[in-house]
Amino acid sequence: MNPQLSLVYANARHQELLEQSARRGHFAGRRRHHPAAATPIFWEGLTLRLATSADRPALAHLAELEQTSRPPEPVLLGVVMQRPIAALSLRDGSVIADPFARTAELVELLRLRARQLSCP
Numbered sequence: 001m002n003p004q005l006s007l008v009y010a011n012a013r014h015q016e017l018l019e020q021s022a023r024r025g026h027f028a029g030r031r032r033h034h035p036a037a038a039t040p041i042f043w044e045g046l047t048l049r050l051a052t053s054a055d056r057p058a059l060a061h062l063a064e065l066e067q068t069s070r071p072p073e074p075v076l077l078g079v080v081m082q083r084p085i086a087a088l089s090l091r092d093g094s095v096i097a098d099p100f101a102r103t104a105e106l107v108e109l110l111r112l113r114a115r116q117l118s119c120p
Contacts, residue, residue, distance in 0.1 A: 010109060017105050045081040046106070048113050050074060058084040062096045071096055076114055078106040090114055 051059060055077055056070075062084065063070045071089035078086035078097075086097040088110040095110070097103040 010112070013108065013112070014105060017108065046109075047079040048109060049077055049079065051077040051087065055084065059087055059096070062087055062098060065099055066096045068096060076110050076117075078103070078110050080106070086110060088114055090117065 071094045072091040074090045086103045
């Protein structure tokens with residue numbers, strides 16, 4: 001898939017998720033003067049990549065936080081500001097994520113990327 005198209009789709013999906021959250025009251029009491037300007041800040045420092053053997057300790061830490069086992073490899077890793085906070089197994093689709101971080105949107109991006117990788 002074209003990288004520019006992926007970015008456009010990710011931005012549209014992010015905006016959709018923000019609107020759903022606002023409708024559910026997740027941002028109640030907060031005023032956002034420039035929502036379009038605030039969106040890139042949330043995603044600053046975001047990386048989606050395949051985990052390597054060097055990431056096994058980070059995956060073990062995430063699994064420990066979730067009180068579960070590491071997902072089967074290969075694993076797609078979501079890293080924010082150089083800190084792994086979510087992982088998705090490309091083998092079975094299982095997810096582990098830092099329960100102390102907001103990861104719902106990141107997990108959706110991981111699932112989107114996994115679908116892109118599985119396309120011929």
